[in-house]
Amino acid sequence: MTATHVRLPSVAEDSPVESLAPPPAPRSLTELRADMCSPGVIPSEVDTLIREMARPVEGEAALRERADFLLSLMTLPGAASQQTGSDGITVCTAAVEALLELGYPHALEVPPNLLERAREERGEQRRRQKKRQKQQQPGALPVAGIVVTLFGTALQLLPHLLSALLANSMLSVWGVAPTLLLLGICLPPAMALLGALMRHRTLQGLGAVGMVLQGLVWLLITLFMSSRSSLGLWFLAWPTWYVMLGAAQLIRPSKRPEAPPAAAPTEPQAPEATT
Numbered sequence: 001m002t003a004t005h006v007r008l009p010s011v012a013e014d015s016p017v018e019s020l021a022p023p024p025a026p027r028s029l030t031e032l033r034a035d036m037c038s039p040g041v042i043p044s045e046v047d048t049l050i051r052e053m054a055r056p057v058e059g060e061a062a063l064r065e066r067a068d069f070l071l072s073l074m075t076l077p078g079a080a081s082q083q084t085g086s087d088g089i090t091v092c093t094a095a096v097e098a099l100l101e102l103g104y105p106h107a108l109e110v111p112p113n114l115l116e117r118a119r120e121e122r123g124e125q126r127r128r129q130k131k132r133q134k135q136q137q138p139g140a141l142p143v144a145g146i147v148v149t150l151f152g153t154a155l156q157l158l159p160h161l162l163s164a165l166l167a168n169s170m171l172s173v174w175g176v177a178p179t180l181l182l183l184g185i186c187l188p189p190a191m192a193l194l195g196a197l198m199r200h201r202t203l204q205g206l207g208a209v210g211m212v213l214q215g216l217v218w219l220l221i222t223l224f225m226s227s228r229s230s231l232g233l234w235f236l237a238w239p240t241w242y243v244m245l246g247a248a249q250l251i252r253p254s255k256r257p258e259a260p261p262a263a264a265p266t267e268p269q270a271p272e273a274t275t
Contacts, residue, residue: 029053036073036091043084046085053066089121089122089125092114092118096114145192145250145252149192155240188207188210208249215245216241
């Protein structure tokens with residue numbers, strides 16, 4: 001009878017080693033308030049204070065203590081009360097809103113000037129959020145650009161098709177030179193149209209640039225023909241060149257609106273420097 005060796009799994013290999021150190025104790029509101037008066041405050045620290053001050057409390061004594069704490073945040077020395085969180089809301093405005101949430105009679109202790117400022121600041125934050133959401137939404141289809149692009153492409157193809165019909169042979173459409181000409185005519189509008197439909201800004205922009213080049217080529221052809229014709233500058237009335245230039249302008253990707261600058265935390269003054 002042979003002996004079998006059983007390998008026991010080691011703790012280090014199969015299970016993570018848990019630290020025996022106690023977890024750090026949560027910081028008190030007083031400590032978080034003191035951080036607002038120190039230099040180099042970051043928005044995440046302000047977010048922690050705002051989150052903690054919004055926690056509900058029970059009992060009249062606890063409500064009175066919370067109201068006094070919120071009032072102290074509104075009168076922090078220097079610019080400490082104007083420190084902003086990641087959403088752009090200042091400590092002062094968050095304290096005003098938290099004091100209003102405590103209800104009567106504590107809500108009546110909010111100074112009127114700070115209440116008005118808090119309303120303005122919250123309204124500005126809503127406008128920033130709406131603008132940010134609008135930036136994230138895809139833009140509307142350039143319907144006018146699509147229609148004019150299709151019309152301009154048909155105008156460019158018209159002489160090519162007429163020459164094939166006059167030659168009484170459609171085979172001339174599929175020669176090497178005519179095929180290259182067809183690609184040169186159809187490729188930029190197709191790129192612009194696909195880019196507009198697929199919301200692909202790069203493809204849409206490249207197609208618009210190609211259509212500008214097409215318009216300039218047709219302008220040169222029109223100027224050359226007008227110089228050799230008895231009609232003179234009346235030849236410029238042929239619409240292909242300015243239709244393509246207009247289509248490129250209408251179908252090009254619109255500029256993205258600039259994102260509002262992030263609210264930078266203000267640098268508080270030292271408490272000793274305030275009067």
